[in-house]
Amino acid sequence: MRTRLLFLSFVGLVFGIWQTQSAALPVGKVVMPQLSSRQWAYLRAQEGGNLRPLPIDLELTITNGRVYNVRVRRGTNYPIIDQAIVQWIQANWKTYPWFAGGDLYVVSLNVDPAVRQITFRKTE
Numbered sequence: 001m002r003t004r005l006l007f008l009s010f011v012g013l014v015f016g017i018w019q020t021q022s023a024a025l026p027v028g029k030v031v032m033p034q035l036s037s038r039q040w041a042y043l044r045a046q047e048g049g050n051l052r053p054l055p056i057d058l059e060l061t062i063t064n065g066r067v068y069n070v071r072v073r074r075g076t077n078y079p080i081i082d083q084a085i086v087q088w089i090q091a092n093w094k095t096y097p098w099f100a101g102g103d104l105y106v107v108s109l110n111v112d113p114a115v116r117q118i119t120f121r122k123t124e
Helices: 002-022 037-047 079-092
Strands: 054-063 066-074 101-112 117-120
Touching: 037 079, 054 079, 066 079, 066 101, 079 101
Parallel strands: none
Antiparallel strands: 054 066, 054 101, 101 117
């Protein structure tokens, strides 16, 4: 009986640790990239009446809280806009200092000229 109770306690402990490790852990909070009024006007003029969100996928490297080496993996087809987003992220995004990071993280965003907003793209 005592052995069974000890075994159940051990299983509960292992399951609790496994659940904790599989949960999402925030590593930072970031401000979404901003475009200037001229850049939004350029996008609206280029897109005309078809104001749909434009996807952009970016690769980035994080080391000890610093975000750098941001590259466009798949762009919006507007290099000026892509470069503005890359520069914004390199200048303004940081993670918590304890997050050691790594190479080739991918971030997917939507650039929506209809509402003049950049958001994280939801995956389904």
